[in-house]
Amino acid sequence: xxxxxxxxxxxxxxxxxxxxxxxxxxxxxxxxxxxxxxxxxxxxxxxxxxxxxxxxxxxxxxxxxxxxxxxxxxxxxxxxxxxxxxxxxxxxxxxxxxxxxxxxxxxxxxxxxxxxxxxxxxxxxxxxxxxxxxxxxxxxxxxxxxxxxxxxxxxxxxxxxxxxxxxxxxxxxxxxxxxxxxxxxxxxxxxxxxxxxxxxxxxxxxxxxxxxxxxxxxxxxxxxxxxxxxxxxxxxxxxxxxxxxxxxxxxxxxxxxxxxxxxxxxxxxxxxxxxxxxxxxxxxxxxxxxxxxxxxxxxxxxxxxxxxxxxxxxxxxxxxxxxxxxxxxxxxxxxxxxxxxxxxxxxxxxxxxxxxxxxxxx
Amino acid sequence: xxxxxxxxxxxxxxxxxxxxxxxxxxxxxxxxxxxxxxxxxxxxxxxxxxxxxxxxxxxxxxxxxxxxxxxxxxxxxxxxxxxxxxxxxxxxxxxxxxxxxxxxxxxxxxxxxxxxxxxxxxxxxxxxxxxxxxxxxxxxxxxxxxxxxxxxxxxxxxxxxxxxxxxxxxxxxxxxxxxxxxxxxxxxxxxxxxxxxxxxxxxxxxxxxxxxxxxxxxxxxxxxxxxxxxxxxxxxxxxxxxxxxxxxxxxxxxxxxxxxxxxxxxxxxxxxxxxxxxxxxxxxxxxxxxxxxxxxxxxxxxxxxxxxxxxxxxxxxxxxxxxxxxxxxxxxxxxxxxxxxxxxxxxxxxxxxxxxxxxxxxxxxx
Numbered sequence: 001x002x003x004x005x006x007x008x009x010x011x012x013x014x015x016x017x018x019x020x021x022x023x024x025x026x027x028x029x030x031x032x033x034x035x036x037x038x039x040x041x042x043x044x045x046x047x048x049x050x051x052x053x054x055x056x057x058x059x060x061x062x063x064x065x066x067x068x069x070x071x072x073x074x075x076x077x078x079x080x081x082x083x084x085x086x087x088x089x090x091x092x093x094x095x096x097x098x099x100x101x102x103x104x105x106x107x108x109x110x111x112x113x114x115x116x117x118x119x120x121x122x123x124x125x126x127x128x129x130x131x132x133x134x135x136x137x138x139x140x141x142x143x144x145x146x147x148x149x150x151x152x153x154x155x156x157x158x159x160x161x162x163x164x165x166x167x168x169x170x171x172x173x174x175x176x177x178x179x180x181x182x183x184x185x186x187x188x189x190x191x192x193x194x195x196x197x198x199x200x201x202x203x204x205x206x207x208x209x210x211x212x213x214x215x216x217x218x219x220x221x222x223x224x225x226x227x228x229x230x231x232x233x234x235x236x237x238x239x240x241x242x243x244x245x246x247x248x249x250x251x252x253x254x255x256x257x258x259x260x261x262x263x264x265x266x267x268x269x270x271x272x273x274x275x276x277x278x279x280x281x282x283x284x285x286x287x288x289x290x291x292x293x294x295x296x297x298x299x300x301x302x303x304x305x306x307x308x309x310x311x312x313x314x315x316x317x318x319x320x321x322x323x324x325x326x327x328x329x330x331x332x333x334x335x336x337x338x339x340x341x342x343x344x345x346x347x348x349x350x351x352x353x354x355x356x357x358x359x360x361x362x
Numbered sequence: 363x364x365x366x367x368x369x370x371x372x373x374x375x376x377x378x379x380x381x382x383x384x385x386x387x388x389x390x391x392x393x394x395x396x397x398x399x400x401x402x403x404x405x406x407x408x409x410x411x412x413x414x415x416x417x418x419x420x421x422x423x424x425x426x427x428x429x430x431x432x433x434x435x436x437x438x439x440x441x442x443x444x445x446x447x448x449x450x451x452x453x454x455x456x457x458x459x460x461x462x463x464x465x466x467x468x469x470x471x472x473x474x475x476x477x478x479x480x481x482x483x484x485x486x487x488x489x490x491x492x493x494x495x496x497x498x499x500x501x502x503x504x505x506x507x508x509x510x511x512x513x514x515x516x517x518x519x520x521x522x523x524x525x526x527x528x529x530x531x532x533x534x535x536x537x538x539x540x541x542x543x544x545x546x547x548x549x550x551x552x553x554x555x556x557x558x559x560x561x562x563x564x565x566x567x568x569x570x571x572x573x574x575x576x577x578x579x580x581x582x583x584x585x586x587x588x589x590x591x592x593x594x595x596x597x598x599x600x601x602x603x604x605x606x607x608x609x610x611x612x613x614x615x616x617x618x619x620x621x622x623x624x625x626x627x628x629x630x631x632x633x634x635x636x637x638x639x640x641x642x643x644x645x646x647x648x649x650x651x652x653x654x655x656x657x658x659x660x661x662x663x664x665x666x667x668x669x670x671x672x673x674x675x676x677x678x679x680x681x682x683x684x685x686x687x688x689x690x691x692x693x694x695x696x697x698x699x700x701x702x703x704x705x706x707x708x709x710x711x712x713x714x715x716x717x718x719x720x721x722x723x724x725x726x727x728x
Contacts, residue, residue, distance in 0.1 A: 036534045038503065135406060164405045164561040166602060191534050197671045221671055235535050279672035299543040301568035304591025304603060305649055308568065310543045319539065321672065325588045330550065 001027050001062045001152045003048060003185055008057035010043055010209075017043040018054070019209040025185045027152075030176065030201030032217060033189040035232055040209040041189035045155045048187060049076045061152070074153070077146035081158040083138035085130035091117075091141050092126040098149045116144040119178055136167035147182055156188045160195070172198055193235040197221060205232040227273055227350040236278040236308060236319040241293075243274050243345075254313040258291045262340030263354035272353060273346040280342035281320035283309065283334060290337035293318070300328040311336055364430040364522035364555060366394040366417065371426035373412055379424065387412045388580040389426070394557065396431075399549050401570035402559045405602070409579040411527065414559050418525055419443050430522045443522065448515035450528040452507035456500035460491055463499055464513045471518070485513045488548055490540075504532045512541070516548055523555040530565060542568055563603050567591075575599050591647070592708070597715045600645045606675065606686040609651065613644040615711065618723055620644050623681025625660050630706045631720030640713040648675060648686040650708035653693060659701035662687075667695070678702065 003025045010018040018040050025031050033041045046052040047059065050071040059067045066074060077098075085094045093100075095116055099109045117123050120140040130138050139159060146154050160168040176199060179186045190196060196203045196217055203221075204214040205228075213220050213229045224230035231238050242253035246269050248260045258264070264272075285292075295311035295318065302308075307326040311318045311334070320336055328334065340356075347353045373387040382388055387409040394400055402410040415421040417428060419440035427436045435443050446467070454463050461482055468478040486492045489509050494502065499510060508529065515524050530538050546569060549556055558569050566573050567587040574584045575598070583595040594600035600608030614621045618632040622644065636642055653664070653676045662678040667689060674689035680702065687702055689695075711718045 036536065037505065165563060166405060166561075166607070169605060193535070194670060198668060218669055218671075236539055237536050277672070299546045301542065301546070302587045303564060303567045304587040304589075305647075330547075 001185070002060075003153060004058075004060040004063075005048070006058040006060065008047055008054045008059065010047060010052060011055045016209050018047060020057070021209075021211050023204060023211060023214060025187065025202075027185060028180075028183050030179050030186045030188065030199060032196040032199055032201060032203040033187060033206055034191075034193065034196045034203050035206030036191055039206040039232075041206055042157055043209070044206070045078075045157055045187060045189060048153065049078060049155055050074045075149075075151045076153045076155065077149045077151040079139075079142050079146045079154070079156045079159045081161045083130070083135060083142055083162065085138060085141050085145075087129065087131055090127050090129055091122055091133070091137075094130060094141050095122075095144045095148050098145060102149075112148050112150075113144075116148045119147070119181060120144045121174075134167070135163050136171060139163060139171070143178070147178070150182075150184070152184055154182070154184045154186050156186065158189050158191065161191075176200060193221075193233050196233070203233070205229045207232055223352075223355070224344065225352050227275060227344075227346040227352075230275050230344055230346075234277055236321060238275045238277060239281060239316075239318045241274045241313070241316055243272050245269050245272060252291070252293070254293055254295075254316060256292070256294070258340075261289065262356050263343050263345045264340060266354040267345055267347075271348060273350070275344040275346060276338050276342050278308070278319040278321040280338060281318060282337045283320060283322055283326070285337050287339055289341075290339050293336045293338065295334055295336050297328045297330055297332045297334055299330060300326060302327070309334075365396045366523060366555060366557075367427075367429040368392040368394075368413075368417075369427040369429060371413075371416065371423050371428065373409075373416060373421065373423045373425075385424075386579050387416070387423075388578075390581055392574070392581070392584070394555060396555055397553045398555055399546070399569060399571050400555075400557045401566035401573045402557065402576060403561070403563060403566035403573050403602070404576035405561055408576040410559050410576050412579075413576070414525055414527055414557065417523070417557065418445055418447055444520070446515045446518055446521045446524045448511050448524070448526045448529045450531045452504065452511045452532070453514070454499045454507050454510045456498070458499060459496055460486075460499055460502075460510055461495040463510050464491075464495075464517055467514055467518050481517055481519065485517050488516075488544060488551075489513050490544075505534060505537055508532050509541070512545070516552070519552065519554075521554060523557060526556065526558040526560075528560050528562075529558070530560075530562075538565075545569060563605070567603070575602065577602070593717065594645065594710070595717045597643060597645060597712050600647070600710075600712075604647055604649075606648055608645045608647045609685045610712070611644050611646075611680070611683050611685070613642055613711075615642055620709070620711065622683070625681055627660070627704060627709065628706065629709060629711070629720075631711075631722055633711055633718055633720045635720075636711075636713055636718065641715070643712045643715075645710040645712055646704050647708060648688050650705040651685065651687040652703045652705075653678070653687045653689045653695065654701045654703050655693070655695065656699045656701050659703040662700055662702050664695060664698045664700050676700075 005021050005023045008021045035041055047054050050069050053068045058065055095113045096109050122140055200217050203217040204211045207228045213225050221233050243250045250258045250260050250264055293313050295313040298310040298312050300309050302325050307322050309320040344355045345353045368390050372385050372389045374385045379385055404410050416423045427434055464482045465478050486495055560566050575582050577598045583599045590603045597610050611622050615633045618629045620627040662680045664678050666677040668675045676687045676689050678685050678687055
């Protein structure tokens with residue numbers, strides 16, 4: 001099956017929650033909705049599920065217009081951030097519950113519950129009550145219940161957000177395999193760029209109710225069409241500077257002239273926003289082609305394996321993610337370097353003007 | 363402002379504890395220096411919140427004492443301890459303006475109005491709340507409300523300590539970056555002891571000068587972020603810190619060689635003290651296990667390569683065991699057979715979960 005949103009908008013009073021969204025999701029695909037809180041992820045899922053009806057636009061399932069159909073008429077399962085299970089039922093019955101409602105024969109319930117429990121590593125806990133389980137096991141139970149229905153559309157709204165970091169890591173690693181074993185359309189909402197990258201599949205970046213870009217996850221990450229998408233899909237936050245290009249040189253907003261090489265060579269004269277990711281900003285020159293940016297250390301955060309160096313460069317705050325432990329004193333002066341190959345150039349409207357496609361691979 | 367001493371502290375929620383398992387918090391002895399930034403890091407149920415509640419006075423410990431400088435506060439109520447707390451979810455008065463919310467802890471303590479106003483302005487500026495000072499708190503987003511909570515925790519300059527219980531849980535990733543560095547700047551500016559409880563290693567490691575890692579009610583290691591990363595004292599620390607965590611592989615040791623299955627791994631130290639019944643494991647972080655073309659190191663089977671944007675992580679199998687490894691830039695692997703090179707300086711040996719120091723080759727004990 002396929003799910004198509006055609007010019008879907010949702011207004012509540014004067015507020016626009018979803019703004020003219022066009023998306024086509026195919027059977028067996030994993031689709032990440034990536035965006036900050038209030039970007040519209042949950043609103044969009046509710047429209048997909050039929051929990052809400054759009055103000056305008058159409059929702060098509062397998063070519064059929066289902067706009068306005070209630071959720072009961074659709075084949076949908078949902079998993080929420082909060083672990084929602086029936087506290088009085090054991091794990092087995094929790095997973096079996098949608099099948100009991102649908103009056104599936106007992107033998108088939110048994111098979112399907114056992115399969116789902118196996119996939120989600122819940123076999124040892126089938127006779128336990130949810131409250132006697134860890135958060136990770138409770139959420140696995142909720143996911144198993146969503147899968148056992150064999151719904152055409154499975155919506156997961158920040159399903160790992162309430163889990164401990166390590167449990168999140170573990171479950172996140174298993175999810176692509178679990179999704180692949182099912183033929184449903186999966187839609188997965190998250191606020192975290194790294195989570196989107198780890199899940200793979202396709203990503204739709206959301207900002208203020210709009211889908212700013214949709215495509216294979218690594219492609220959206222490496223080839224954002226606009227500044228908004230690059231921002232939504234960067235963690236640490238995208239570093240930005242202004243540059244004024246004139247002829248074969250450019251003037252940076254941090255002061256200093258640079259040669260117009262790399263993407264800057266490819267654009268007409270004018271004002272641009274330069275964007276680059278934290279791991280491309282270094283504290284030593286590497287290729288000799290770099291742009292040098294004088295800066296002052298604000299804070300050095302050390303994770304043990306890497307250091308996040310927060311820098312002030314005139315009135316810009318930049319973050320460099322560098323390997324190893326770098327104990328830099330606050331207020332010390334440093335020079336940061338960025339290889340022009342790693343720059344995204346955005347025009348005044350925020351659209352990508354140039355980037356070096358061959359070099360965005362790293 | 364105070365030094366905090368935990369003296370033979372232990373806590374059991376059930377009455378009449380007998381065995382170690384009855385304790386939610388096993389005995390801990392610790393001194394936190396005045397002005398330090400500390401994190402308590404561990405998974406749910408490790409005892410970190412119990413410990414925080416004992417320090418704040420919400421829980422009275424079964425055994426032991428808590429001292430603020432030389433004052434025994436074990437029996438003092440929370441409000442008599444002169445501490446500030448910030449919780450996971452925002453605690454704000456919806457009917458008050460942001461300014462009134464921030465001023466509330468000072469007003470309660472009869473701080474002069476002018477001083478209060480000055481302090482509120484300062485904290486608002488640090489947290490980027492200046493432009494909403496006049497607004498009612500009720501209409502603000504969860505992010506903003508949590509910033510107000512942080513502000514209320516930070517507004518009193520005279521507290522013995524500020525305790526944070528997972529304060530950034532409800533905050534979006536982008537704002538987290540900003541708030542983390544703001545907290546660090548504030549810590550430096552205020553010279554107040556701060557204790558930060560979290561299950562998130564990035565928050566703990568980036569905030570704290572010293573991180574206390576807890577597991578099963580006990581402290582398993584206290585150290586700087588790089589100590590925890592480079593020399594985990596326990597396999598739990600190796601696993602919990604790092605993303606992905608340390609690879610822990612059952613092994614056999616002969617002199618200065620470890621064997622995983624039939625693969626021999628030369629070691630930089632020898633481990634003669636290991637005794638027969640101990641569970642012996644080798645630990646190597648993915649960062650120090652590098653994927654190479656086959657034929658050039660330990661043979662592995664590549665299951666998958668994850669692209670996390672700024673790096674690639676290989677999921678491989680060695681002698682049937684899953685392992686994570688780093689993929690250096692510019693390396694391309696043909697097919698599913700490859701090799702691993704382990705950096706010998708970062709190979710650690712564990713016995714029953716604990717790091718074994720071993721002896722330097724050549725006989726010098728280190």
